[in-house]
Amino acid sequence: MSTKEKTTTSATERFNELFSEMECCNAEEQKHKIEELNELMDEMDRNKQKLVFTKEMFNTIDKMIEKKNFSLENAILFLKNVGYCCAMKRIYDHAFCESLLNERFKKMIIEEEEKKEGKNESLLVDLCECFSLLNFYFISDELISICVPCLLKAVSKKEESEETQKEVEIALLVLSEMGCSKVKQELYLKEITEIIKHQQKHRNLTKLAYQSAWQFIIDRLLFNYIIDHAVMNEIHFVKEATRELEELTKCVNWKKKEEEMSKEEAKEELTLMRWVETLKIYFRYCSLQNEEYVCLFCRIVQVYRAAKDNHIEISDKCIYSLRNATQNRFMKVEDLLKGGAVDAVLEEMQRRTVDGKIAFESLQFFSNVSYRLKEEERYEMEEAKRKATKMKMLEKLEEEGFEDIVISIHDIFNNRNRQIYTQLIVIVLHLILKA
Template identity: 60%
Template sequence: MLCVCVPCLLKVASVKEESEETQKEVEMALLTLSRMGYCLIERELYLKKITEIIKHQQKQRNLTKLAYQSAWDFLIYRFWVDNSLEEVIVNELHFSREAARELEELTKCVNWKKKEEEMNKEEAKEEFALVRWLQTSNIYFLSCRLQNEEYVELIGSIVQVYRAAKGNYGVISNQCIYPLKIAAERRDVRVEDLLNGGAVDTVLEGMQQPTLDDNVMRNCLYFFLNVSKRLKRKTDDELEVKGKELNRKVFEKLEEEGYEDVITSFHKIFDYLNKKYYDDLSLSISDYLVNV
């Protein structure tokens, strides 16, 4: 079925006519493709067409926000099972740059003062596209291994979403913490990108929420555990000097908020929990921070 359906859907999605009816058909075709998840699909069936669709959008901007996000979603899911797509996604199509720009534009389009049930159809669609960009960024950070100068742009845009959403949209702001936590785990994402993109400040803000979900707290703690471990790794002399300066900046922020001792105390317990219980960690982590 995939051999038949994928080329047919891509043919519909490739139509460049800009009538309202055609736009709806293109959007539905791309949305359908994006829901194929991790299915194994031969590259010959999709890569040329989906690349053309994305490149055309980058020049003409004729797709809806949801349609464009869906095109990337389809490709990033292929990336999850086929790392040979890395060069195309990172250096040819520039996912980090595109996701950053789309997140910034969608952040401006959503009325963050409105409650979700008060949104009109178009506003709800834009919010939906924004959430999907965050989720797609999760897979990208998990899959990508290439050093990328555009990471800081994407991190900065995720930080913007967090700060816009944290008042009335706690679910969305909480979702922003997870890709930052994944980015902190990846050695190809530089610690200075996390710092310059505002990730350190954002995760600190996440830990200070008056009501805090345990999963969010766990992600915040893992963010700082991974950052601190990476800063302590021995490197050559030049990088070691740079690492010490970054280490000073990060831990100054932690000291300002009183978190340095807390993070340090969690090193041992998390090393133990990682071995057995990480996938189904049930501890009420926020209980441990009652005195902070």
């Protein structure tokens, strides 16, 4: 058995051993066990956590609550950190959704919300946080209508104490993990814009909390194009995203690999990656032009170049985001050129480590640009400007030896994908180089 396997076995066995001991402990002893379990969770990587966050674990917690062997207070204390770890390590599976505990929490949230008198607001927030963090998008409209207003009320606290801001960070993280679940505009738009405006004025939220607020609202673009105007003109998403990317790029230690980072460094890296993922959504669904896109593309390219050696997941997501930008007719090809997006994708295509998926995305980037140039030929009022952009693109591709690049990555694709790959090459060469 390798050292790595021994470490994995030791960590998971120790977790399971500690967890099994809790049923025989009193409430105070359980709190100490939970502290130990939380420390273990923080040390575990994603694969180790997936081994212990199982349906069986959640069912055991449900039985312990039923038998009163596990106080609800302690269960929430434990589950909130499990949910936080799942969000931070991007663990998305159905373990909690399929458990008995899921049904218990659903019932408790609804019953607490329906109370006419004596409603425990703090308990309701805790239940909503645990339930939403662990549910992997599977939240009914009824639960959304309860959880979203409840969590937004929790994050509206203006106190700047460390404890309060930690609570706010968790609540915003929970909201951001709701993904693309449908949420009625009247449940969130006014409140979330006020939270963002307050942060822009006072800068009292953590970096992760602020990113989470934006992620929640940008995810709603899929269902509600009206909020485009608020995002662009009222709370200035492009400007804020550009600034946050620049600041976080300076904070991350790019020489360290993820497993070498401290907890705080890993948090900064994850926050940056979440921003890039949010931009991928934004570029796909936004429907307004903005003169600040050039600066935003510059920052994404800056992140790509900083990340490409030791943080491949981030650099890959930068390429995906830029690819999405080429699909949106509100993003100008000229702005992509000025922002260095074309250079970054060409750089990626020339890297020896480029894999089939990224090579395909890179080709798709240029295929989309080809179509966009054709679109501008049909719709662009300033013909001279369109022709100048096309000439700049041609010069860039010829300068970098684009034809040689696409030929050199031919062997990356397997037989099944080679036909699609060849079609993309034909499209790109014909519409850009031969048009």
